[in-house]
Amino acid sequence: MAAESGHxxxxxxxxxxxxxxxxxxxxxxxxxxxxxxxxxxVADVEKTSDASGRKALDLACGEGRNAVWLAERGxxxxxxxxxxxxVERGRAGAVERGIVVDWLVADLETWDLGTRAWDLVAHxxxxxxxxxxxxxLKRCAAAVADGGVFVVVGHDRSNIDHGHGGPQNPELLTTxxxxxxxxxxxxxxxxxxxxxxxxxSIQAGDGSEKQVQAIDHVVVARRR
Numbered sequence: 668m669a670a671e672s673g674h675x676x677x678x679x680x681x682x683x684x685x686x687x688x689x690x691x692x693x694x695x696x697x698x699x700x701x702x703x704x705x706x707x708x709v710a711d712v713e714k715t716s717d718a719s720g721r722k723a724l725d726l727a728c729g730e731g732r733n734a735v736w737l738a739e740r741g742x743x744x745x746x747x748x749x750x751x752x753x754v755e756r757g758r759a760g761a762v763e764r765g766i767v768v769d770w771l772v773a774d775l776e777t778w779d780l781g782t783r784a785w786d787l788v789a790h791x792x793x794x795x796x797x798x799x800x801x802x803x804l805k806r807c808a809a810a811v812a813d814g815g816v817f818v819v820v821g822h823d824r825s826n827i828d829h830g831h832g833g834p835q836n837p838e839l840l841t842t843x844x845x846x847x848x849x850x851x852x853x854x855x856x857x858x859x860x861x862x863x864x865x866x867x868s869i870q871a872g873d874g875s876e877k878q879v880q881a882i883d884h885v886v887v888a889r890r891r
Contacts, residue, residue: 684774687750691730695756701736704820704863704885705791709737711859712787712816712887718742721786724810726775727793731757731768738766742787745769747778775803780810783890791820794839801849808853811890817855819846819886823862830882831867846886855888 682690690696700706719741725734730753734746738761748754751772758770771778776799780788788807795803811817822833824840834840841849843860850857865881 684749684751687729687748688752691750691752691756695730699732699760701733702791702820703865704883705733705789705818706736708818708820708859708885708887709740709787712818713740716786716814722784722812723787723789724780724785725789725791726807727791728757728770729753731760731770733789733791734768734770735761735764735766737787737789738768739764745771747771747773747775749774780806782809783812783815785810786812786815788815788817790817792822794821794834797838800841801852804849805853808850808855808888808890811855811888813890815890817850817886817888819884819888821884823882823884825862826882831869831879832881841884843884843886846884850886850888855890857886857888859885859887861885 721742723737723742723744725737725744725746728734728746728748729750731746734744734757738744746754746757746768749772754770754772757768761768788811790807807817822840823830824837824842826833827835827837827840843862847857847860861884863883863885865883867879867881868876869879871877
């Protein structure tokens with residue numbers, strides 16, 4: 668099980684760029700280290716192909732922790748987010764560590780992901796409403812190059828009733844089976860789709876800390 672800070676009390680609506688600018692303006696929200704589930708998935712990918720010089724796209728990169736980690740491993744990374752505050756924090760962190768990443772502030776609903784352009788597309792805790800989800804996932808799938816992979820990490824719908832944090836609107840969440848179906852329709856081969864569990868420390872009413880569990884999912888799909 669992984670443990671990770673930053674996932675606040677659940678919300679029921681999609682957060683805007685202004686919302687995220689305000690949240691990131693409060694200070695760092697996530698660890699400097701990459702998301703554990705994402706890192707494990709990428710490590711598996713790297714067992715069969717060298718990362719050096721290959722192109723990776725980090726969607727909704729936030730403060731850039733996954734993008735910087737990928738670049739450190741040799742990936743040629745483009746990181747995109749609609750929060751200028753988050754992107755600037757990512758850029759500053761990369762410069763501090765001597766890491767080169769192409770940082771972009773853009774709205775993913777309209778930004779061109781390209782066609783068969785990326786060896787790795789990262790979709791980490793990026794949640795869409797039902798009307799946007801399938802069109803966007805189709806665009807993500809189309810952006811994966813031959814032999815490339817699409818890695819999804821997200822809050823699972825079961826987290827609302829049985830976990831902690833994350834969106835509380837079930838329409839914003841999916842399941843591994845739903846992701847498998849969507850990505851298969853979009854033309855990718857799903858090689859992994861499963862629930863994963865994350866330990867979260869929260870403060871109890873008496874000021875003490877207690878451990879609760881969040882339920883996420885990881886989906887990895889490849890273009891042959």
